[in-house]
Amino acid sequence: MNRAQKMAWVCVICLSLTITAAFPVLLIHFLVGTPKALYVAVIPWLGLPLSGLICLFIPKDKGKVKRDERDLMIRKNAAHAGFIGAFLFTCFACMIPFFILGPKTVISVKWLPQIWFGTSIAQFFFYSLTIIVDYGRAGKGEKS
């Protein structure tokens, strides 16, 4: 397993926990409706900087050739998948309030950075997931 795969696994695990943690917080916010729930909502987003911090400690690949054409192709595919995931998330995050709540309603500006953080998470999640899928779950001789 090379460094990119290890980083992808770290991102997928941390961001899956983040997504899982976000649902109870949102549920509390909608059920209880306390303004404090919005401050609690910051906690799930810590998964993104946490995954970045863990990735810093993953050792670099040994050997003269760090990446070949296959690695570059996989990263390009992953970047495309990350873009598509982030774009679809943003589309749905912006469309759902408009079509469900109705065009005459207003929403708090506090939701805007939440949408932006959600888009970042979608980008990294799909990027990492595509790297794992493209390399394959079982090792094929990649060396770290």
Added chain:
Amino acid sequence: MNPWQRNAWISLLFFAPLFLIFGQLPILLVYLEGPSFLHLFSFACSTIVGGLLWLFLFFFNKKLKRTGTTQFDERDQLILIRATLVAYVVLWLYFIAACIYTWLSAAPERSISVNVMPMVIVGGIVIFLAVQSIATLFQYGFRRKGEIS
């Protein structure tokens, strides 16, 4: 001028302004007539297709490669990838400006109309198309270098 330069000019001069007009139309219709499935469907289709239009070039290229009649070589692919990357960076900056700047500049208890949110998406797609086209034209250069149409 090769087909990809021509596509970039068409996208810059026609698709981006057309999408700006027709992307806002369902929002206006929903505002005037109320939400309906048809409006939702047309808006979702137009935004998703408009935002992911650049992917068709890659699929198109793969299909042509199988038949052996491709006019889309490695240089063209590299230009397209770089143009998409530049457009994506600009889209991110635009999105940060739209979300974070609004949040920082407005007081936390302030609210915005939900009409603004689909407009942000439409604006983002138009900016993406325009920047991608400009970056493509800029990389090919404004003078001919032997490209054959």
